[in-house]
Each structure stands twice: as structure tokens, then as C-alpha cells.
Amino acid sequence: MALLTFLGAIQQVTGSCYLIESRDGARVLLECGMRQGRREEDEGNRGPFAFDPLSLDAVVISHAHLDHTGLLPRLAAAGYRGPIFATDACCELMELMLLDSAHIQEKDAEWENKWRARKGKPAIKPLYTIEDAEQTLKLRRPLAYGECQEVAKGVQVTFHDAGHILGSAIVELQIQDHHLTRRLVFSGDLGNTCSPLMHEPAALDRADLVLLESTYGDRDHRPNGETLDELAQILQQAHKDGGNVLIPSFAVGRTQDLIYYLGRFYQEGRLPQQAVFLDSPMAIRANAIYSRYHEQFDITDPTVPKGKGRKRIEDWLPILRCTPNPEDSMAINRIKSGAIIIAGSGMCTGGRIVHHFKHNLWRNECHLVFPGFQARGTLGRAIVDGANTVKVLQQHITVKAKVHTLGGFSAHAGQSQLIDWVKHFDHHPELYLVHGELEKTQALQQALRERLNWIATIPDQGEQVAI
Ligand SMILES: [Zn+2]
Incomplete structure (x- = not known):
């Protein structure tokens, strides 16, 4: 059977990364996000990938924010040359975000190397360079919302509007498993329904397994x-x-x-x-x-x-x-x-x-x-x-x-909006809570139990489940 490995944004908000492996050996990376925040996160960004980049058939990206895309240039630097699928607007925003990020990485390393040189310490390399980002951008494959595309043998992807930022998507993956089709839906970052420019997140009703973000799993936003x-x-x-x-x-x-x-x-x-x-x-x-x-x-x-x-x-x-x-x-x-x-x-x-x-x-x-x-x-x-x-x-x-x-300008769904979105699914799919600090995912887990009588799982880093 197909396998899903939880590699990033597990019990935390940044560094989104999930690996999907089909029974026929197709390997698709869903998100390649950068960890952000404390200094230790930088070490995490520099560490080796938990998979062989050259073994991937495709990468699929939900939206352009760096905590979902920021390590793509490292993937390219490690030799990955396969396609990177995202919506058309996301592909354009990625250019802006990744080139800017690479510029900051180069500047940071240059600055740090100045004081390292003064102290006689060896120079460090930037996390990645503008050249790495440019290489990454060549791999982009834009898709329209609603367009179903085979991204690897037996794995099809469809993007639906997530209403979070321009070009943001809920990712639907259909994975062939002999005569069966298994359906995985990743919420991406779901938009706040009060957002003035974006649509409400698309409601989906079919899935075997759902990954739900829980950034604001513990509260509703102010009106x-x-x-x-x-x-x-x-x-x-x-x-x-x-x-x-x-x-x-x-x-x-x-x-x-x-x-x-x-x-x-x-x-x-x-x-x-x-x-x-x-x-x-x-x-x-x-x-x-x-x-x-x-x-x-x-x-x-x-x-x-x-x-x-x-x-x-x-x-x-x-x-x-x-x-x-x-x-x-x-x-x-x-x-x-x-x-x-x-x-x-x-x-x-x-x-x-x-x-x-x-x-x-x-x-x-x-x-x-x-x-x-x-x-x-x-x-x-x-x-x-x-x-x-x-x-x-x-x-x-x-x-x-x-x-x-000001508290009310969040681009993320609040707790009630997350629950409203997930309750559209028929037949109670397996539900995993990701992209949220532990207390927030726990609060959402409890609210789902109380309001929908649904059991949701908070996965551990590196955990592997059958799809
Ligand atoms: Zn985001």
C-alpha cells in the first residue's frame, strides 16, 4: 500500500514537508518548507534531507510562503531536476519569494563571514544561493485550479482554491493502489473567510485521508x-x-x-x-x-x-x-x-x-x-x-x-472555520492535524471530538502511515 511520511510542520507551524510513496514506487514530495523563527531552526534547515532528493519523481507545492517553499533551492542544489507543480499564480509568487530569500541567505553569510574572518574562524556557506533559486525556478510546472494532472506514475494532483493568499491551494492527490484509488487531501493553509480579496476555501467532500492545518486551532478570530x-x-x-x-x-x-x-x-x-x-x-x-x-x-x-x-x-x-x-x-x-x-x-x-x-x-x-x-x-x-x-x-x-x-487580519482560518471546512467530508476520513503548535492542535483535536464526534490524530515527526 501507499505510504505517507510526516517530515515537517509537525507540532509546529513552519517547515511543511510530507513524502508520499505509492505501491508502484512513485515518490512525490508535498511541500519543501523552511523552518523559521528561533536560531535552532536554522540548523534544521541546514541538515540533510530525510530522503534522497534524486529519488523523487515530483514535488507539489500548496502556496508560495517560505515555510512551504523555502528549501526548494536546497533541493535543486542537491541535484533534483524533476518538476515542481503549483498553481500559475503561486509559480509567479515563488519567483519573488525564492529570489528574495536567496538574496537574504547570501547577505547573511557574507555578514557572518566578516566577523568570522576577524576571529580567525572558517567561513560558512549560505544556505543557498541566487543561482540555486534560479535553477529551482526552471523546474516550475504551473497548473490551473481544477486541472487534474498526473505528476508521477499513478499519482494525480488537483489544486482547489484555499483562499489564503493569491494562488494558494488545497491539494488533492489520487494515488493508484492496484485496482483501488486512494485519495489524500492536504488543506494547505486555509484562508480566513473574512479575507477581503480571497474566495472562501473550496469545500471538498471525498477523501480517505485528510491533513488539516491547525495554526489557529485554539481560537476564533475577532470579527x-x-x-x-x-x-x-x-x-x-x-x-x-x-x-x-x-x-x-x-x-x-x-x-x-x-x-x-x-x-x-x-x-x-x-x-x-x-x-x-x-x-x-x-x-x-x-x-x-x-x-x-x-x-x-x-x-x-x-x-x-x-x-x-x-x-x-x-x-x-x-x-x-x-x-x-x-x-x-x-x-x-x-x-x-x-x-x-x-x-x-x-x-x-x-x-x-x-x-x-x-x-x-x-x-x-x-x-x-x-x-x-x-x-x-x-x-x-x-x-x-x-x-x-x-x-x-x-x-x-x-x-x-x-x-x-490588531487581531482580526489573519490570513488563516480560525477554529470554527477549520471545523466547518472539514465537516464537508463524507464517510469520516482519517484525519491528521499538522501545521500548528502542539497546544493549538490539541485544542482543535478536542473541539473536533466535541462538535463533530471525530477522532483526529496528531502525528509525530517522522511518523509513517499507510494511505
Ligand atoms: Zn501560508
């Missing part, structure tokens, strides 16, 4: 309307205070949602600021990809202009100014009030947002808005936790700006 009202109030207050508003944001997904919401405020006369700066080259490039795939959006909001204006993200917000060049970015420093500045990185671990901190964080009249989760150990988390001073670009800065955390 979207409340979060938007809170954001609108913060913007009004910042206007009264006469300061700027800084928003650290992820380039893909969160930024496009924010521009959409600010566009809505603008139409409704609820946006007192004069300019919104998108100061992130990566987010600007992501906007272009989002705009190209505008037909995949699910915009039903009547306040968004119809026709041509719907297509380009920039057209949603007439006062949006994109600043890809460093000179334009630096010019923003001269503006002391009335601006909203959206910049990366999302957790303030680098990027242009830290430069804006230098000019705004010590000012009483400024406001800092975190639209997403800040992981432990990041500068963003230190500020959220109430640090009085922080070290930014070798300088100690007193935090005087007002700090706000």
Missing part, C-alpha cells in the same frame, strides 16, 4: 468589522495628534488586504491622512502579480470602484504612493505628519521599516500599528511587549509612539 473600526479610530487619533502612522507588514497577502481596506476608508471619507506610502520593493512587485491575477479575486464590496479600477491594486487607493527607489524612501523621512507608511519586514527584523522607526518611534504623536502576529525574539515582539527602549540600526531609541496590535 472583521470590529478590527476595521479600531483601525479607523487609530487613523483619526493619529491625525489629531499630528503624527505619522507606521505599519510593518508582510509583502504578500497582508499588504494587499491593507491597501484594499484603506481604499475602502478613502471611499467612505474615513481616511484623514493625505498620503499612504508603500515603501517595500517586494510588496510593490507582489502588487503587480496580484493585479495580473485580478480575475482570481473575490471582491463583492460595492464601495470598490468597478471596471478598470478593480484590476490594479494601486487604483483602489488614489493617495497610494509606491517608493521602490531608496532615494524616494529616504525622502519620506522629511514628512512629520499626515502619512501612513507601510513597509517590511512584517516582524521588524530588518527592511525599511526600521529606518522609519529611527525617525518616528521616539515621537509621542506617532502611532505604530501591528496588523499581524509578532514571533518571540523579534524587534516587533519586543515593542508589542512594551519595551521602553529598543536598539535600531545600532542606536538606542525610546519608544514613545502609541503601539497598537
Whole structure:
């Protein structure tokens, strides 16, 4: 019979990786994600793969986030030259994400090697290079949603819209096992049904085995309307205070949602600021990809202009100014009030947002808005936790700006939405909970038992099950 091995994102959120082996010997890797967060995770990313990369027939990817794709260049560096299947929009976003990731890897190694040289220590190699990422990108094979494709002998893949970010997919795998067809469904990252741009995750009803993500397995998100009202109030207050508003944001997904919401405020006369700066080259490039795939959006909001204006993200917000060049970015420093500045990185671990901190964080009249989760150990988390001073670009800065955390902008389904999605399956498939910290998966496991009387399993790292 066919086998499934749980290799990554087991009792944790990052590093998604699953191996499927058919009875006829076909080997398909589902996801090749990078582990993110603490320093030890970096060791995990550098370790050998738990399989022989050259033995794989195909790789299948659910969506472009690095915790699902980030080790693909290492796979290519290890000699893998087979196909990498993903949706068409995911293939484009992967180019943006993997080249950026490779650039960071090269820079990090270069920086570390400088101090290693001073201490007489041997140099390290980057996790992978831009060349490795470019090699990976040649292997992409785009598929449309709903298109069924044989990816290896006796293994067929169909992508369904997961509504998480552009091009994100629920992955349905059909595996031939003699006269039987076994069906494995991997939820990927399921979108929040409140997301303004994405469709609701597609409901599937047939599976023998389901892998369900459980990032927010322990809670429901705050209603979207409340979060938007809170954001609108913060913007009004910042206007009264006469300061700027800084928003650290992820380039893909969160930024496009924010521009959409600010566009809505603008139409409704609820946006007192004069300019919104998108100061992130990566987010600007992501906007272009989002705009190209505008037909995949699910915009039903009547306040968004119809026709041509719907297509380009920039057209949603007439006062949006994109600043890809460093000179334009630096010019923003001269503006002391009335601006909203959206910049990366999302957790303030680098990027242009830290430069804006230098000019705004010590000012009483400024406001800092975190639209997403800040992981432990990041500068963003230190500020959220109430640090009085922080070290930014070798300088100690007193935090005087007002700090706000918004809870309702998650791109992930909350607990009830996860349960609503999984209950569409007939005949109670075998259910495994992945992609969530242990307490969250346990909370979801309990809720599934109480609400659906379903038994779900939390697998162990490296565990193998028959499909
Ligand atoms: Zn994701």
C-alpha cells in the first residue's frame, strides 16, 4: 500500500514537508518548507534531507510562503531536476519569494563571514544561493485550479482554491493502489473567510485521508468589522495628534488586504491622512502579480470602484504612493505628519521599516500599528511587549509612539472555520492535524471530538502511515 511520511510542520507551524510513496514506487514530495523563527531552526534547515532528493519523481507545492517553499533551492542544489507543480499564480509568487530569500541567505553569510574572518574562524556557506533559486525556478510546472494532472506514475494532483493568499491551494492527490484509488487531501493553509480579496476555501467532500492545518486551532478570530473600526479610530487619533502612522507588514497577502481596506476608508471619507506610502520593493512587485491575477479575486464590496479600477491594486487607493527607489524612501523621512507608511519586514527584523522607526518611534504623536502576529525574539515582539527602549540600526531609541496590535487580519482560518471546512467530508476520513503548535492542535483535536464526534490524530515527526 501507499505510504505517507510526516517530515515537517509537525507540532509546529513552519517547515511543511510530507513524502508520499505509492505501491508502484512513485515518490512525490508535498511541500519543501523552511523552518523559521528561533536560531535552532536554522540548523534544521541546514541538515540533510530525510530522503534522497534524486529519488523523487515530483514535488507539489500548496502556496508560495517560505515555510512551504523555502528549501526548494536546497533541493535543486542537491541535484533534483524533476518538476515542481503549483498553481500559475503561486509559480509567479515563488519567483519573488525564492529570489528574495536567496538574496537574504547570501547577505547573511557574507555578514557572518566578516566577523568570522576577524576571529580567525572558517567561513560558512549560505544556505543557498541566487543561482540555486534560479535553477529551482526552471523546474516550475504551473497548473490551473481544477486541472487534474498526473505528476508521477499513478499519482494525480488537483489544486482547489484555499483562499489564503493569491494562488494558494488545497491539494488533492489520487494515488493508484492496484485496482483501488486512494485519495489524500492536504488543506494547505486555509484562508480566513473574512479575507477581503480571497474566495472562501473550496469545500471538498471525498477523501480517505485528510491533513488539516491547525495554526489557529485554539481560537476564533475577532470579527472583521470590529478590527476595521479600531483601525479607523487609530487613523483619526493619529491625525489629531499630528503624527505619522507606521505599519510593518508582510509583502504578500497582508499588504494587499491593507491597501484594499484603506481604499475602502478613502471611499467612505474615513481616511484623514493625505498620503499612504508603500515603501517595500517586494510588496510593490507582489502588487503587480496580484493585479495580473485580478480575475482570481473575490471582491463583492460595492464601495470598490468597478471596471478598470478593480484590476490594479494601486487604483483602489488614489493617495497610494509606491517608493521602490531608496532615494524616494529616504525622502519620506522629511514628512512629520499626515502619512501612513507601510513597509517590511512584517516582524521588524530588518527592511525599511526600521529606518522609519529611527525617525518616528521616539515621537509621542506617532502611532505604530501591528496588523499581524509578532514571533518571540523579534524587534516587533519586543515593542508589542512594551519595551521602553529598543536598539535600531545600532542606536538606542525610546519608544514613545502609541503601539497598537490588531487581531482580526489573519490570513488563516480560525477554529470554527477549520471545523466547518472539514465537516464537508463524507464517510469520516482519517484525519491528521499538522501545521500548528502542539497546544493549538490539541485544542482543535478536542473541539473536533466535541462538535463533530471525530477522532483526529496528531502525528509525530517522522511518523509513517499507510494511505
Ligand atoms: Zn501560508
